[in-house]
Amino acid sequence: xxxxxxxxxxxxxxxxxxxxxxxxxxxxxxxxxxxxxxxxxxxxxxxxxxxxxxxxxxxxxxxxxxxxxxxxxxxxxxxxxxxxxxxxxxxxxxxxxxxxxxxxxxxxxxxxxxxxxxxxxxxxxxxxxxxxxxxxxxxxxxxxxxxxxxxxxxxxxxxxxxxxxxxxxxxxxxxxxxxxxxxxxxxxxxxxxxxxxxxxxxxxxxxxxxxxxxxxxxxxxxxxxxxxxxxxxxxxxxxxxxxxxxxxxxxxxxxxxxxxxxxxxxxxxxxxxxxxxxxxxxxxxx
Numbered sequence: 001x002x003x004x005x006x007x008x009x010x011x012x013x014x015x016x017x018x019x020x021x022x023x024x025x026x027x028x029x030x031x032x033x034x035x036x037x038x039x040x041x042x043x044x045x046x047x048x049x050x051x052x053x054x055x056x057x058x059x060x061x062x063x064x065x066x067x068x069x070x071x072x073x074x075x076x077x078x079x080x081x082x083x084x085x086x087x088x089x090x091x092x093x094x095x096x097x098x099x100x101x102x103x104x105x106x107x108x109x110x111x112x113x114x115x116x117x118x119x120x121x122x123x124x125x126x127x128x129x130x131x132x133x134x135x136x137x138x139x140x141x142x143x144x145x146x147x148x149x150x151x152x153x154x155x156x157x158x159x160x161x162x163x164x165x166x167x168x169x170x171x172x173x174x175x176x177x178x179x180x181x182x183x184x185x186x187x188x189x190x191x192x193x194x195x196x197x198x199x200x201x202x203x204x205x206x207x208x209x210x211x212x213x214x215x216x217x218x219x220x221x222x223x224x225x226x227x228x229x230x231x232x233x234x235x236x237x238x239x240x241x242x243x244x245x246x247x248x249x250x251x252x253x254x255x256x257x258x259x260x261x262x263x264x265x266x267x268x269x270x271x272x273x274x275x276x277x278x279x280x281x282x283x284x285x286x
Contacts, residue, residue, distance in 0.1 A: 022131075026152050029103065029129035030137040033238075034150060036079045037125045037141035040072040040109055044116070044125070045143040047071075068116070069093060072109035076127065080105050092234045104130045108234035112210030121145060126212040128237030138238030140212045149216040149242050157219050157245035164246040167221040169269020170203075175224035177266075177274065178206040178214045182230040191229060194283045201277065211263075215239025218265045219246035225266030225274050229284060236263055253279050261285075 047068060073093040080087065088099025091107040098104075105127065110116055112123030121144035129137040140149040149164070151157040157164040177198070181191050199205055206223070208214050212235065214226045219242045236258055240250050249271040252262045262284040264275050278284070 025131070026129075026136045026155075029131070030139070030150060030152050032080060032083050033105075033127040033129060033137055033139040034148065036076045037127050037139045037148070039079060040076050040125045041141040041143040043075055044068055044072055044110060044123075048116070069110040069113055072125065073107060076107050076109055076125075077105070090233060092232065102132045106130060106135075106234050106237040108212065108238075111212040111235060112208075115209045120209065122208050122210050122213050124210050124212045124216075126234065126238045128241060130237070135237050135241045138241040140216050140238050140242060142213055142216070147216075149219065149239075151238075151242040151245040153241065153245070155245065157242045159216075159220060164219045164242070165221065166218055166243070166246050166248040166267040167224055169267045170224060172270060172273045172277070173201060174203050175266075175270045175274070176203050176206065177225040177227065177270075178208055178217065178223050179226065180207060180209070180211060180214070180228040180231075184230075187230060190285075191283075194278070194281050197281055198277070211235040212239040215243045215265055218248050218267070219243045225264070225270045227262065227264045227274065227278055227283065229260075229262050231258070231260060231263050240265065251275060253284055 070093050073091050073095060077089055077091060077095045084101065084103065086099055086101040088104035089095040089097050089107065090104060093109060095107060108126040110123060111126050116123040125141040127139045128135050136153045138151050147159055149157065149159050179195060181188050195205055211228055211231055214223065216239055217223045218226050240258055243265045244250055248265050249268050250258050250265040252259045252264065254275055262278065264271065264278060266274050
């Protein structure tokens with residue numbers, strides 16, 4: 001059975017098999033993503049009301065989606081559609097169009113909604129551009145840190161103008177690893193058990209509350225690794241590219257790419273032992 005969220009878009013009849021032209025397009029996509037993320041970040045930071053209204057709920061009352069979340073996605077998709085009207089979209093808050101250009105934007109307008117609701121600083125705007133099914137540009141804007149992470153496929157990863165490299169690999173028992181927890185109670189219980197079994201085998205575990213920020217923290221050397229179950233394409237796309245361009249490895253179960261079943265990102269020396277341990281512990285199922 002195919003997954004429409006991950007099916008690659010058809011190639012554009014106007015695509016050129018020319019690396020220089022491809023690079024120019026990827027640079028254009030990055031520039032648009034940077035501007036869209038900047039605008040959305042300002043909207044969310046400056047427009048957050050003190051009595052933040054909850055517009056709806058997602059999978060349970062714990063997981064909230066706010067009016068600001070929806071407004072940020074509309075801002076992003078409107079800006080990008082004005083610039084590139086033939087592109088497709090996949091957004092957390094409902095944007096879903098196929099497009100005809102071979103480019104699709106994957107948008108999480110507010111990753112870390114609970115942190116945002118409570119006034120915690122770890123939330124982000126995440127925008128990635130896919131071209132013919134492969135992520136080629138990614139931006140994660142973290143307004144309360146004043147940080148903008150970016151990457152183009154094959155061009156390295158940066159925070160502002162600073163090149164990013166993941167940490168040198170420590171032994172697994174000296175690795176600082178982050179994770180996240182689902183909002184469905186049965187899944188949370190299993191994730192808590194996996195974390196309980198992991199803690200004695202690591203330096204420590206962190207729970208930041210934003211997958212996009214955790215992936216960028218791996219890229220920046222603030223974490224040795226990160227894993228989580230239940231992520232969607234918009235949670236992963238930009239941060240996964242940024243982590244890989246900073247030298248990290250990413251995947252799911254051994255031999256598989258990151259997926260909703262499990263996403264793992266870590267410095268090269270930590271990745272394989274962490275991945276094997278998570279697989280042994282059954283982190284990918286209940």
